[in-house]
Amino acid sequence: MAHEHDSAETAERGTYDFAEIQAKWLPVWDELQPFRAGAPGDTRPRKYILDMFPYPSGDLHMGHAEAFGFGDIAARYWRHQGFDVLHPIGWDSFGLPAENAAIKRGVDPREWTYANIDQQKRSFKQYAPSFDWSRELHTSDPEYYKWNQWLFLKLYEQGIAYRKAGLVNWCPNDQTVLANEQVVNGHCERCGFVVTKRALTQWYFRVTDYADRLLDDLNQLEGSWPTKVVTMQRNWIGRSAGADVEFEIEGRDERISVFTTRPDTLYGATFMVVAPDSDLAAELAEGASPEVQQRFQDYLDSVRVESDIDRLSTDRPKTGVFLERYAVNPVNGERIPIWAADYVLADYGHGAIMAVPAHDQRDLDFARAFELPVRVVVDTNAPVTGVIPVIPLDENGVPMLPEDLPAVDPASTGIALTGDGRLINSGPLNGLSKSNAIRRVIELLEQRGLGRAAKNFRLRDWLISRQRYWGTPIPIIHCPDCGEVPVPESELPVRLPDAAGLDLSPKGSSPLGAAEDWVNVACPNCGGAARRDSDTMDTFVDSSWYYLRYLNPNDDERAFEPADAEKWAPVDQYVGGVEHAILHLLYARFITKVLFDLGYLSFTEPFTSLLNQGMVLMDGSKMSKSKGNLVEFASELGAHGADALRVTLAFAGPPEDDIDWADLSPTGSAKFLARAWRIAGEVTSSPDVEWKSGDPALRRITHRLLADAPGLAEAFKFNVIVARLMELVNATRKAIDSGPGAGDAAVREAAEVTAMILDLFAPFTAEDMWERLGYEPSVALVPWRRADPALLVEESVTAIVQVDGKVRDRLEVSPKIAPDELEALARASEAVVRSIGEREIAAVIVRAPRLVNIATKR
RNA sequence: GCUCCCGUAGCCCAAUCGGCAGAGGCAGGCGACUUAAACUCGCCUCAGUCUGGGUUCGAAUCCCAGCGGGAGCACCA
Numbered sequence: 001m002a003h004e005h006d007s008a009e010t011a012e013r014g015t016y017d018f019a020e021i022q023a024k025w026l027p028v029w030d031e032l033q034p035f036r037a038g039a040p041g042d043t044r045p046r047k048y049i050l051d052m053f054p055y056p057s058g059d060l061h062m063g064h065a066e067a068f069g070f071g072d073i074a075a076r077y078w079r080h081q082g083f084d085v086l087h088p089i090g091w092d093s094f095g096l097p098a099e100n101a102a103i104k105r106g107v108d109p110r111e112w113t114y115a116n117i118d119q120q121k122r123s124f125k126q127y128a129p130s131f132d133w134s135r136e137l138h139t140s141d142p143e144y145y146k147w148n149q150w151l152f153l154k155l156y157e158q159g160i161a162y163r164k165a166g167l168v169n170w171c172p173n174d175q176t177v178l179a180n181e182q183v184v185n186g187h188c189e190r191c192g193f194v195v196t197k198r199a200l201t202q203w204y205f206r207v208t209d210y211a212d213r214l215l216d217d218l219n220q221l222e223g224s225w226p227t228k229v230v231t232m233q234r235n236w237i238g239r240s241a242g243a244d245v246e247f248e249i250e251g252r253d254e255r256i257s258v259f260t261t262r263p264d265t266l267y268g269a270t271f272m273v274v275a276p277d278s279d280l281a282a283e284l285a286e287g288a289s290p291e292v293q294q295r296f297q298d299y300l301d302s303v304r305v306e307s308d309i310d311r312l313s314t315d316r317p318k319t320g321v322f323l324e325r326y327a328v329n330p331v332n333g334e335r336i337p338i339w340a341a342d343y344v345l346a347d348y349g350h351g352a353i354m355a356v357p358a359h360d361q362r363d364l365d366f367a368r369a370f371e372l373p374v375r376v377v378v379d380t381n382a383p384v385t386g387v388i389p390v391i392p393l394d395e396n397g398v399p400m401l402p403e404d405l406p407a408v409d410p411a412s413t414g415i416a417l418t419g420d421g422r423l424i425n426s427g428p429l430n431g432l433s434k435s436n437a438i439r440r441v442i443e444l445l446e447q448r449g450l451g452r453a454a455k456n457f458r459l460r461d462w463l464i465s466r467q468r469y470w471g472t473p474i475p476i477i478h479c480p481d482c483g484e485v486p487v488p489e490s491e492l493p494v495r496l497p498d499a500a501g502l503d504l505s506p507k508g509s510s511p512l513g514a515a516e517d518w519v520n521v522a523c524p525n526c527g528g529a530a531r532r533d534s535d536t537m538d539t540f541v542d543s544s545w546y547y548l549r550y551l552n553p554n555d556d557e558r559a560f561e562p563a564d565a566e567k568w569a570p571v572d573q574y575v576g577g578v579e580h581a582i583l584h585l586l587y588a589r590f591i592t593k594v595l596f597d598l599g600y601l602s603f604t605e606p607f608t609s610l611l612n613q614g615m616v617l618m619d620g621s622k623m624s625k626s627k628g629n630l631v632e633f634a635s636e637l638g639a640h641g642a643d644a645l646r647v648t649l650a651f652a653g654p655p656e657d658d659i660d661w662a663d664l665s666p667t668g669s670a671k672f673l674a675r676a677w678r679i680a681g682e683v684t685s686s687p688d689v690e691w692k693s694g695d696p697a698l699r700r701i702t703h704r705l706l707a708d709a710p711g712l713a714e715a716f717k718f719n720v721i722v723a724r725l726m727e728l729v730n731a732t733r734k735a736i737d738s739g740p741g742a743g744d745a746a747v748r749e750a751a752e753v754t755a756m757i758l759d760l761f762a763p764f765t766a767e768d769m770w771e772r773l774g775y776e777p778s779v780a781l782v783p784w785r786r787a788d789p790a791l792l793v794e795e796s797v798t799a800i801v802q803v804d805g806k807v808r809d810r811l812e813v814s815p816k817i818a819p820d821e822l823e824a825l826a827r828a829s830e831a832v833v834r835s836i837g838e839r840e841i842a843a844v845i846v847r848a849p850r851l852v853n854i855a856t857k858r
Numbered sequence: 859g860c861u862c863c864c865g866u867a868g869c870c871c872a873a874u875c876g877g878c879a880g881a882g883g884c885a886g887g888c889g890a891c892u893u894a895a896a897c898u899c900g901c902c903u904c905a906g907u908c909u910g911g912g913u914u915c916g917a918a919u920c921c922c923a924g925c926g927g928g929a930g931c932a933c934c935a
Contacts, residue, residue: 015897185932228929231862235931242935260935273935316933343933353935362933458934581930651883653871658928663870665884671898672883678898711874720872723882730882737899800878805916807878845915851877855915 016674018641021764025777026128028767034778035075035130037086038568044084048568049075050547050607051129052576052584053090056116057097060123060633062616062623062661063577066649070613070718071575072129073650073760077713078572079130080756080784086568087130088550090137091117094145095539096174096190099470099504108499109470113140123634127642128763130780137553139542144549145472146493147559148541151591152475153486154598160206161464163484167277167346168463170198175506177202179463179538181236181583189583197304203465203474203535207590211457214589215239217605224609226656229581236582238458243442245354245451247272247327250335251287256280256327259349259456262359263445264437267426268377269336269354270367272327273320276303276340278351281323284338288324296321296340303342318343318366329354330450331441332427341366349456361416374411378434380421462587464538469496469504469511471536479523479530488524494532510534543584544591547571547606562600574607581612611716614658616649623661631661643762644670650761651722673765676729676758680751680769682736684743687774694746698735700791701728702750707787709757722761728754748773756782801826802853803835819848826852 029035038046051071054064075087098109117138124131137144155161169178173193177200182189207214215237218230242261249256258272274281276299285296299321320341327336336354343362344353357367357374367374410416423429428444429437445451465474473494475487487494497518504511512534513519523530551564570592585607592606615622618629636645647669652659691699705724712721732750736742752773759766759779770779794815799822801809809831813822823846826832832854839856846852 228862232930235861238934240934258935262935318933343935345934348934355935360935362935365933456934578929651871657864657871660870663884665870668883675898717872720881723872726882733899798878802877802916805877805914810878843915845877847877851916853877853915 016677016765018643018670018673018764021768022126022128022642025764025767026125028777029128032778033134034780035079035085035087035132036134037084037088037132039084042084044082046086046568047075047078047083047573048086048547048571049078049573050087050550050571050575051089052574052580053092053543053546054120055092055095055097056113056120058116058119060120060127062631062633062636062649065127065633065645066616066659067575067577067613068124068127068129069646069649070611070655070716071573072646073713073718074573074575074611075130076760076763076780077710079780080759080782081710082783085130086135086550087132088135088137089124089129089131089133090135090546090550090553091139092539092543092546093117093138093140094471094536094542096468096470099468102470102499103505109504110140110499113470114138123637126637127646130763135550135553137546137549139472139539139546140470142493142495143554143556145542147545147549148472148537149475149487149492149494150489150559151541151545152472152537153489153492155205155594156476156486158594158598160209160594161203162206163201163203165199165201167197168200168202169195170200171195174468175508176467177463177465179540179583180460181462181586202463203533203537204461204463205590207462207587208457208459210590210593211237211239211459213593213604214459214586217589217593220605221610225607226578226610226612229578229585229610229612232581233586236459236586239455240457241453241455243438243445243451244350244454245445246330247354248330249284249338250326250328252284252325256352257350258352258354259454260354262356262438263441263451264423264426264429264432264434265356265359265377266329266331266354266441267423267429268356268358268375269329269334270357270373270375271336271355272338273341273344273353273355273363273366274323274338275344275346275351276300276321276342278346280351281340284323284325285340292322292324296323299340318362318369320366320370322370330445330448337372339366339370347460348458357416358410359417361418364410364414364416368411368414374409375425376410376417377424377426377429378417378419378421379424380417380419462538462590464541465535466538467508467510468506468536469499469502471539472542473512474533474535474537476533477521477523477530478533479525479528481528482523482525482530485523485525485530491524496536510536512536540584540587544587545595547588548595560600562602565601569601570603570605571607573609573611575611575613577615578612585610611655613655614653617658617660619662620660636666640666640670641764643673643765647673647722647761650718653719655716655718672726672729673758673762675733676725676754677765677769677772679729679732679736679747680755680772682742683748683751683773685745685748687748689745689748691745691749694749695735695740695744696746696791698731698739698744698746698750699788701731702746702753703787703791705757706753706785707792710784713760718761721757725754725757725761753785755779756785797849799826799849800851801829801832802851803832804856805853806835808832808835813849815849817849819846822846822848822852826854 049071051068075085079085093113098113101107101112102109139145152161169183171178171188171193173191174188178188178195183195186195188195218233222230240261242259243263244257244259245263246255246257285293320339323338323340325338327338329336355363357364358376359378420434423432423437429440432440442453473496475492475494477485477487479485497515502511502515519532519534521530521532548560548565551560551568588606593604595601596604618631623630644666648664648666652664705728709721728750732747735744735747755766755769756779766779767777796812797815799811799813800807801811809829811825823844836856841854842857843855
């Protein structure tokens with residue numbers, strides 16, 4: 001009998017089986033398409049939620065699961081809030097891995113890439129993020145990269161895209177050039193090889209023209225972008241203010257300009273240094289004696305073989321060569337020697353500096369190494385107006401007079417005096433503070449035409465050409481007669497030639513150059529024989545504007561429709577890894593500003609809000625096959641199901657924190673989901689039940705969650721929402737088992753709210769619950785239920801009574817209690833009276849209705 | 859070396875404005891159900907917030923110093 005009863009009950013309630021639920025709902029969603037955005041006539045307000053699109057590596061891993069999970073929570077949340085949510089997905093499908101696989105295994109990079117996309121897409125479908133798949137795009141499709149080329153031509157017209165010769169970063173492993181941003185601590189950002197320099201002619205985007213705006217507009221992003229990313233971008237752009245100062249050079253007609261942030265120390269300049277690898281150094285050396293020329297040449301050779309990584313080591317002894325040439329200090333006419341030294345960089349400022357060893361540590365190190373004079377021009381012990389002077393104390397704690405201060409001679413201490421102070425030994429600047437002296441000396445220089453206020457950036461122009469196959473061909477034709485000729489827009493796209501028959505192995509020049517049929521063309525201008533530019537674009541060009549292509553990825557008339565951009569863009573919520581803090585995000589900001597200037601966009605920042613998810617670690621370190629700590633996404637998915645994985649990752653902690661898979665329990669998440677799901681099957685009331693008749697205690701918990709969840713979601717506190725859902729499910733369980741029972745209206749209400757909110761984290765379970773509760777799919781489109789304000793106020797609150805900050809009593813009072821009434825109750829409390837004892841009351845702080853603190857005299 | 863972030867139960871994490879340190883989970887313990895086990899359900903244990911100062915009626919929260927961990931930058935004139 002008992003057995004029979006059990007099976008009857010099981011048949012009615014069922015058992016939670018994630019595989020069954022997944023298989024049940026996937027086809028339904030495919031049919032219903034609840035995540036299609038921008039339906040004609042849809043009047044809902046719009047939100048654009050975007051995940052950084054993936055490189056198609058073939059499989060999803062835990063990092064994807066986490067990142068796309070967070071993006072999906074946001075997308076689902078805004079849908080419940082009544083928004084028409086655009087949540088697209090696509091593939092960043094150009095790039096080296098495809099090419100390297102082709103070289104290694106002889107497969108076609110295109111086939112390799114698209115096979116990977118197929119596989120990864122199948123994984124995605126299992127995980128069920130609420131993507132609008134109808135907008136899927138591939139950057140390696142001609143339909144996409146055509147518009148990359150269009151963008152290039154627009155930039156070319158503006159003079160923003162240009163070609164120049166220069167020393168560029170070179171990765172000897174990938175056999176290609178790298179942008180500055182792709183060199184991390186002297187290593188290739190992709191493969192980790194040590195980067196070297198090569199003299200090459202390459203294509204650049206003039207991002208430095210936008211440096212000021214890229215920096216200043218970061219202020220708008222503060223608060224909605226992670227502080228870390230904003231700081232990193234600020235540092236990367238690296239604006240510094242100072243002056244350009246011109247020095248006459250003996251035996252040279254033209255003056256040399258140097259940039260300095262400390263023009264106030266101009267009287268302390270005792271020598272000049274030029275970058276050995278600059279044209280300037282070569283020219284100066286030419287005018288010197290043969291021995292000097294030889295020594296310079298030897299030095300230059302030794303500098304050239306140095307990799308960046310050597311140059312980066314900070315406490316390396318200073319090296320250099322005296323060029324036996326002299327410059328003239330514009331303010332005091334002093335003759336100072338000119339040296340070539342590698343601590344001065346050729347591509348920053350003017351590739352030359354005035355050296356002030358007393359007040360700059362690097363210059364001081366150099367001066368001490370080569371016994372050059374050191375002259376102090378700022379007395380850093382002197383008090384400065386407007387600044388409270390810090391007067392040093394002697395060993396007895398008595399303030400020291402300036403004349404008693406220890407001698408601080410940088411030449412002997414080896415420590416440069418970089419602080420503020422009063423100018424000395426500086427003619428008209430004597431007595432001024434640092435900032436006043438800077439202002440004054442710039443005035444003097446400007447009057448005499450020998451200098452001016454100036455600013456400089458660490459940011460360099462973006463090198464965008466690559467000598468590799470699998471990328472967007474640069475739409476330029478080189479004609480012997482006409483020079484650089486842009487491919488006419490009507491002839492776009494310039495399609496990539498077939499890989500078949502091409503040697504893709506890295507040679508330092510583009511494989512496209514060998515595709516004779518492709519590379520040889522008639523000049524669009526004169527019709528003569530000409531050659532296509534055979535370089536391809538950095539894939540960061542592809543991703544710098546893809547967010548706009550999603551608006552209508554099939555538009556073959558234009559890259560995007562400005563009216564669509566007006567409707568949807570900028571992106572309301574962008575989600576992705578912090579590894580793109582500089583690269584991708586800086587480039588996308590830059591291109592957005594360019595498109596704004598060209599009149600295609602009405603906004604200047606692409607991503608209004610940014611969420612950087614942390615990493616998924618295993619046993620404290622990054623997962624990798626070689627470490628043997630790899631947790632496979634596919635096997636976890638098979639073991640626990642998509643929903644349990646999503647809940648586990650969302651619950652693990654704040655999204656921006658790194659999480660350790662070893663600390664997590666997908667089994668625990670699955671148990672929670674099963675608990676929630678079972679409740680939906682136990683509800684016996686019908687959907688038209690009167691909510692108000694429900695148990696008030698349970699309703700209060702439900703409505704508090706309804707009220708709090710939006711704030712939590714918008715602050716990305718997804719882990720807290722999951723915890724609150726668990727609390728609600730526990731309370732509902734209790735209401736069924738030992739409270740008003742499964743038929744109570746509050747139980748149904750709690751179950752429905754659980755399903756609605758659970759949809760953010762566990763869409764399959766939520767959808768199934770929704771059905772069990774008697775509704776049609778999809779729960780994803782259910783509007784957020786409004787919290788009843790009446791249920792948010794407590795009937796009574798616990799007021800705590802403190803004496804000298806220590807809790808002595810608790811009182812149950814009305815939330816509307818008057819402060820003096822509460823104080824009277826507190827003073828009457830026996831525990832409080834006992835605690836105060838004989839002491840006299842000094843003050844009573846009342847914060848009705850929560851707290852009374854009685855402070856006594858001590 | 860410089861800058862920024864973080865230190866709360868055995869572990870992962872909560873804690874609107876400075877106002878009861880605990881919401882949730884993991885692990886652990888006890889119990890109910892079971893012939894038994896699993897599942898499920900119920901109950902329980904556990905910290906005074908890294909250390910030392912300071913401000914305050916009151917500090918996990920604000921300030922200073924130190925210790926520990928993480929990140930970024932690192933010859934940028």
